[in-house]
Amino acid sequence: MSNSAAPMIEMAAVSKWYSPQFQVLKDCTTSVDRGEVVVVCGPSGSGKSTLIKCVNALEPFQSGTIRVDGINLSDPGTNLPKLRARIGMVFQHFELFPHLKITENLCLAQEKVLGRSREEAMAKGRALLDRVGLSEHAEKFPGQLSGGQQQRVAIARALAMDPIAMLFDEPTSALDPEMITEVLDVMVELAREGMTMMVVTHEMGFARKVAHRVVFMDRGEIIEDRSKDEFFGSPRSDRAQLFLSKILAH
Amino acid sequence: MFQFDFDIILKTLPYLLKEGMAFTLTLTALAAFGGLVLGTLLALMRLSTLPGLALAATGYVNLMRSLPLVLVIFWFYFLVPYIGQAILRTERPVEVGAFASALITFTLFEAAYFSEIMRAGIQSVPKGQLSAGYALGLNYRQVMSYVVVPQALRNMLPVILTQTIVLFQDTSLVYVISITDFLGAASKVAQRDGRLIEMYLFAALVYFLISFLASLLVRRLQARTAIIR
Numbered sequence: 253m254s255n256s257a258a259p260m261i262e263m264a265a266v267s268k269w270y271s272p273q274f275q276v277l278k279d280c281t282t283s284v285d286r287g288e289v290v291v292v293c294g295p296s297g298s299g300k301s302t303l304i305k306c307v308n309a310l311e312p313f314q315s316g317t318i319r320v321d322g323i324n325l326s327d328p329g330t331n332l333p334k335l336r337a338r339i340g341m342v343f344q345h346f347e348l349f350p351h352l353k354i355t356e357n358l359c360l361a362q363e364k365v366l367g368r369s370r371e372e373a374m375a376k377g378r379a380l381l382d383r384v385g386l387s388e389h390a391e392k393f394p395g396q397l398s399g400g401q402q403q404r405v406a407i408a409r410a411l412a413m414d415p416i417a418m419l420f421d422e423p424t425s426a427l428d429p430e431m432i433t434e435v436l437d438v439m440v441e442l443a444r445e446g447m448t449m450m451v452v453t454h455e456m457g458f459a460r461k462v463a464h465r466v467v468f469m470d471r472g473e474i475i476e477d478r479s480k481d482e483f484f485g486s487p488r489s490d491r492a493q494l495f496l497s498k499i500l501a502h
Numbered sequence: 503m504f505q506f507d508f509d510i511i512l513k514t515l516p517y518l519l520k521e522g523m524a525f526t527l528t529l530t531a532l533a534a535f536g537g538l539v540l541g542t543l544l545a546l547m548r549l550s551t552l553p554g555l556a557l558a559a560t561g562y563v564n565l566m567r568s569l570p571l572v573l574v575i576f577w578f579y580f581l582v583p584y585i586g587q588a589i590l591r592t593e594r595p596v597e598v599g600a601f602a603s604a605l606i607t608f609t610l611f612e613a614a615y616f617s618e619i620m621r622a623g624i625q626s627v628p629k630g631q632l633s634a635g636y637a638l639g640l641n642y643r644q645v646m647s648y649v650v651v652p653q654a655l656r657n658m659l660p661v662i663l664t665q666t667i668v669l670f671q672d673t674s675l676v677y678v679i680s681i682t683d684f685l686g687a688a689s690k691v692a693q694r695d696g697r698l699i700e701m702y703l704f705a706a707l708v709y710f711l712i713s714f715l716a717s718l719l720v721r722r723l724q725a726r727t728a729i730i731r
């Protein structure tokens with residue numbers, strides 16, 4: 253079913269309105285190839301979160317098409333929960349389930365969605381927890397971990413589903429500065445292993461290090477969609493230049 | 503001169519507790535549980551995007567909240583046999599029994615109140631939690647039962663317990679259908695032996711103590727969950 257030549261994520265002319273007067277996404281077209289890392293940036297309120305949430309159908313959109321691994325999201329026959337299970341997502345505010353222990357956070361969807369046994373899910377969860385360096389916190393509750401630790405658990409939770417792609421929505425912007433690196437390190441490693449990633453972030457250091465392409469959004473439009481070197485070398489639009497100068501100033 | 507008779511309380515205590523209090527506590531526990539389950543379903547209906555479901559649940563809740571409990575107990579006791587007859591198409595009214603009738607009534611009545619509590623509880627769970635659940639591939643039912651409702655219950659536990667204390671006191675209204683709950687048992691003794699003051703004072707003291715201790719417990723619980731959050 254999956255066509256390995258086609259992009260992993262394909263968006264064509266996606267438009268979304270929150271109300272008839274307010275169009276949040278305007279004809280957005282872009283794609284993410286298999287193994288590619290695409291960074292999405294832009295001013296606050298430009299629609300980055302909305303765009304990335306459309307990719308796993310957490311947000312509905314009114315026109316255009318999105319295909320993930322060749323599957324059209326708008327196709328009435330598409331099983332959205334099943335498709336979402338194959339796409340990992342990491343949120344700005346971690347969104348670990350506070351009433352569940354770390355291990356239970358890691359196992360829940362593996363068991364309920366993928367039908368894995370407790371042992372299997374646990375083994376997978378522990379291996380990933382070890383990978384993000386948090387084995388000793390397995391039996392704690394999310395509230396007992398620091399922000400950076402919670403975000404690493406959230407990444408592990410998404411990876412436990414063996415995703416074909418990972419979406420990140422400002423994964424470090426709610427973190428204290430000293431915790432940003434520990435999360436970015438995990439993401440860099442993931443990118444280097446060839447994970448397909450779409451990352452909304454203002455961490456331009458991360459973009460320079462691992463991104464293949466940079467998408468710049470403003471007021472619901474994709475203004476630039478270019479290779480990393482082109483984007484940082486000479487952003488074509490004034491808006492992107494202004495944005496970069498602001499962000500790189502500090 | 504009036505002589506306060508402690509003996510009568512001591513002598514009838516086993517009866518009061520075994521017949522009366524056992525009934526009161528059983529009814530409270532079962533009705534609280536049933537009301538919470540049904541109330542949670544009603545809350546989910548009210549918050550659903552299907553207008554028919556939401557309307558039906560809202561109508562039900564508003565109806566129950568506008569009727570005096572005594573009346574509902576009373577009517578139910580007389581109506582349930584006939585409703586059963588209509589549903590099961592039997593020749594005679596279905597015999598339900600006072601306990602079952604009281605349990606059904608309290609469950610249905612409390613569900614209206616618990617649904618309001620659970621609605622607030624469900625809405626107190628941040629939207630990002632639902633997104634995270636869906637993003638992992640959980641469906642609506644799974645997101646609700648593993649992510650949202652457990653947190654709603656936890657957030658609302660003090661209010662739920664407080665409502666249960668109110669229910670505990672309200673169960674004494676079953677006297678209208680001649681059930682012997684704790685108050686009923688005390689009342690029987692009082693009438694039989696002409697010891698109204700002793701028995702009613704004692705009953706009041708017991709209701710007060712249990713309710714007061716339970717609310718102390720709730721407050722301690724509240725303080726503890728406040729730290730966790």
Ligand SMILES: Nc1ncnc2c1ncn2[C@@H]1O[C@H](COP(=O)(O)OP(=O)(O)OP(=O)(O)O)[C@@H](O)[C@H]1O
Binds near residue numbers: 270294300303
């Ligand atoms: N549910 C909603 N209803 C109406 N408007 C919304 C809703 N969610 C977001 N918006 C608006 O849509 C626009 C885009 O929001 P979005 O969250 O996608 O921006 P963003 O680029 O992620 O911004 P930020 O950098 O602040 O996270 C904003 O103007 C926001 O106020």
Ligand SMILES: [Mg+2]
Binds near residue numbers: 300301302
């Ligand atoms: Mg955002």
